[in-house]
């Protein structure tokens with residue numbers, strides 16, 4: 001445990017000095033501010049408080065931004081050490097590769113949680129300041145917060161795995177961006193196309209929900225929309241979200257970080273310095 | 274009981290046999306120098322000893338533990354060739370990290386840095402260090418936790434002469450406390466004075482493994498007598514002694530150890546023609562080339 005914490009402390013310092021902390025926090029804060037400014041116009045949706053409406057737009061934002069920030073922090077983790085030549089020495093220490101990965105993970109997750117807290121905090125403060133009744137939406141915001149951290153955790157692990165497989169920072173960055181495009185953008189477009197062609201057949205009712213659950217970003221979106229009627233209503237996606245039970249979506253959101261960390265450790269173990 | 278035991282160690286990369294049936298031991302308190310030309314297999318051997326890469330065949334044991342096992346890793350310290358650190362961390366932070374990796378408190382970092390003469394730069398980022406300063410950080414981390422085996426790959430490369438002396442002083446201290454030391458080097462003269470035994474690798478094969486004195490005796494290399502003739506007599510001196518003229522005044526004679534006195538007698542007989550004579554025993558370079566050339570022996 002002290003070894004994991006030592007690795008996390010060193011990695012946190014590096015993140016601070018490389019300005020990753022500043023960049024991550026600034027990105028989340030900036031986008032949240034833009035969202036709460038544009039989303040503050042009257043929406044006219046019955047039964048939804050203003051904060052819940054903001055949470056719905058933050059959810060759509062987080063699906064893009066949180067994985068991106070996580071992958072940007074993670075892609076260099078192993079490949080950078082290989083390139084700098086720092087790996088052989090640390091691997092002769094009595095520390096396991098899983099411990100080293102976990103150390104980096106804790107540090108990066110801390111940065112990510114800070115960025116999420118600052119970003120969502122700004123958005124919530126802006127809304128509640130203009131309309132105190134919006135406090136009713138705080139539970140939804142809290143849920144969005146911790147699920148965002150879990151989503152980030154998943155993509156940190158995936159980023160480490162890519163970093164270890166690529167072994168070169170440049171290649172790792174390319175893989176990370178490619179994966180982000182596939183999982184976050186193309187996956188949904190593909191599913192949408194398939195559903196349209198299928199026209200409500202077996203694929204739409206039997207396969208499609210599981211494919212949504214299998215993608216961590218979709219599971220995250222589903223859970224946040226399904227868990228809150230108000231949010232779902234506000235996002236106009238109540239129908240689509242309600243076909244999948246929220247606990248299943250939550251299970252996917254919660255299991256993905258573990259799965260991705262196992263992947264990362266396995267990929268890291270394959271490296272011979 | 275030896276600290277490090279290597280037997281029949283072979284390592285093949287695709288197309289290259291980096292190590293071929295190598296075996297030797299290192300005892301507690303012993304300082305062993307690993308010599309060999311570029312690509313002889315020194316770094317490969319060290320990486321296998323530390324469990325960084327697997328051997329193709331043969332066995333290695335660190336006080337009975339297998340390389341790479343947690344027990345072996347907590348016994349051994351390593352200084353890689355071209356050691357590197359994260360440039361954004363300070364020397365103090367980097368060393369604190371390594372201390373905690375060995376389960377020791379980070380506050381031990383400053384004394385270690387002072388020991389290798391880096392106290393003044395401890396709070397600067399390693400990115401701003403010179404090559405020799407980085408090498409010293411590498412040495413400092415190898416001193417953590419009284420290792421029983423130190424594996425040092427070209428530890429003095431990049432160090433100035435004074436730092437080299439300080440480095441060997443630290444090494445002597447550790448060996449005095451019973452640490453086994455295996456170091457590679459291309460600086461033959463410092464190895465001569467500062468190590469107990471020499472292992473020579475050539476193209477992955479073990480060519481020699483003995484003390485310097487024994488290696489000298491076994492090689493029985495010729496002694497060189499360097500005769501300085503008076504002006505214009507060099508040719509006649511070379512002729513009478515059947516030696517080779519090297520330049521206007523110097524004549525070189527090679528002889529075996531047991532011929533030395535007789536040859537010196539002959540030289541003394543030509544006294545009027547001769548200014549000076551020097552006896553040069555085989556140098557470490559000669560010895561090294563002798564052993565690293567001899568095929569199969």
Ligand SMILES: Nc1ncnc2c1ncn2[C@@H]1O[C@H](COP(=O)(O)OP(=O)(O)OP(=O)(O)O)[C@@H](O)[C@H]1O
Pocket residue numbers: 286287289290291309310311312313314315316317318354
């Ligand atoms: N990962 C590798 N893949 C293929 N060949 C390798 C690898 N590592 C080392 N070799 C080869 O093994 C041989 C021994 O290399 P090694 O690095 O052990 O030499 P060395 O004695 O340390 O040389 P130097 O004095 O230059 O440091 C070389 O021919 C080298 O090309």
Ligand SMILES: [Mg+2]
Pocket residue numbers: 315316317354426
């Ligand atoms: Mg080498």
